Amino acid sequence: MIGLKIPKNMANDVRKILLNHSLLNLDARIKRDNDFVIFPLNEKPDQDMQELIGQKCEIIETAFEKQKKGPRSLKDYLKGKIDDETIDEIRGSFDIIGDVVILEIPDDLEDYKELIGEAALKFTKRKAIFRKTSEIKGIIRTRELEHIAGEDISETVHQEFGCRLMLDVRNVYFSPRLATERKRVADSVKGGEVIVDMFAGVAPFPVLIAKNHDVMVYAIDINPEAYKYAEKNIELNKVQDKVIPILGDVREVLENKDIKADRIIMNLPGSAYEFLDTAVQHIKPGGIIHYYEFSESFEKPIARLKEAAYPRKVEILDKRKVRSRSPGKWHMGIDVRVF
Numbered sequence: 001m002i003g004l005k006i007p008k009n010m011a012n013d014v015r016k017i018l019l020n021h022s023l024l025n026l027d028a029r030i031k032r033d034n035d036f037v038i039f040p041l042n043e044k045p046d047q048d049m050q051e052l053i054g055q056k057c058e059i060i061e062t063a064f065e066k067q068k069k070g071p072r073s074l075k076d077y078l079k080g081k082i083d084d085e086t087i088d089e090i091r092g093s094f095d096i097i098g099d100v101v102i103l104e105i106p107d108d109l110e111d112y113k114e115l116i117g118e119a120a121l122k123f124t125k126r127k128a129i130f131r132k133t134s135e136i137k138g139i140i141r142t143r144e145l146e147h148i149a150g151e152d153i154s155e156t157v158h159q160e161f162g163c164r165l166m167l168d169v170r171n172v173y174f175s176p177r178l179a180t181e182r183k184r185v186a187d188s189v190k191g192g193e194v195i196v197d198m199f200a201g202v203a204p205f206p207v208l209i210a211k212n213h214d215v216m217v218y219a220i221d222i223n224p225e226a227y228k229y230a231e232k233n234i235e236l237n238k239v240q241d242k243v244i245p246i247l248g249d250v251r252e253v254l255e256n257k258d259i260k261a262d263r264i265i266m267n268l269p270g271s272a273y274e275f276l277d278t279a280v281q282h283i284k285p286g287g288i289i290h291y292y293e294f295s296e297s298f299e300k301p302i303a304r305l306k307e308a309a310y311p312r313k314v315e316i317l318d319k320r321k322v323r324s325r326s327p328g329k330w331h332m333g334i335d336v337r338v339f
């Protein structure tokens, strides 16, 4: 069977990436020794995935023991009670944030919510299970949640690429699904940069960047709760001398500060376009904007970027579908250099 051999200290983060991309073979047992972990894979990861995981990974051919019998998956726990297709849908909706699991349960399974919650609790071995009861909405981008199993705790510490991120899932925006996007951006940073995260939330981008580079990051957010956790996370990750948290509307904050940035992060995909003029005013010649937008195609966000920058010239460095938003619509990421 194909295995992915990686140094032990990377195992936790890589396991999450493999699970998110359905690459981990759950029927086989992970191998471990003092220095390395070997994950059993369903298929060989493509080049992009291998680069993301890191250069220290090695694809090898090796034998794995079979997993012990007993309920291991959500399907095993719910067998005979809910049909397999619906369980797959619920499983696909899982967001695991620290000790908290957030999942989606279709309305017609309302009567089974406690059962599903208990199964999710056993399956994930986390502390609290919440059900999504609204879309992400409003300026601060939070959603309503219903507690369905375990302890009713919504504050937790999530681990991501060596960073510890404290947050309350009820009061702030946070998506573990953006972990690989954050890593991609952080990996492109160079030492000495001045960076502005215009919509920083609990500061996952700034903390990851500052942990790995000698930089100065301004982490701005309008949500007082997100600001509070950003302050905590900066302290938890010991990056106080590199990240400055600022509470306020980014337009007003930047209007009163003479900041010129080498890099600006604009992860507010529903309305970041309204703030492009501010970003262009504060980006240095040759600086990079990481711009995000919900869109069906790349054309619209690219046209908006060009229009906002005019008469300055832009170079599109990269464009990608970060994740699916709804059928036909994507959370697009565009990296652009502004001259």
Ligand SMILES: C[S@@+](CC[C@H](N)C(=O)[O-])C[C@H]1O[C@@H](n2cnc3c(N)ncnc32)[C@H](O)[C@@H]1O
Binding pocket: 139, 140, 141, 173, 174, 175, 178, 198, 199, 200, 201, 202, 203, 204, 205, 220, 221, 222, 223, 226, 248, 249, 250, 251, 267, 268, 269
């Ligand atoms: C989609 S979240 C992104 C959070 C963070 N970048 C992350 O990856 O987790 C967008 C954030 O923008 C903040 N926000 C919305 N409008 C804002 C504004 N005008 N000025 C500053 N922050 C704003 C929200 O409070 C929210 O935390």
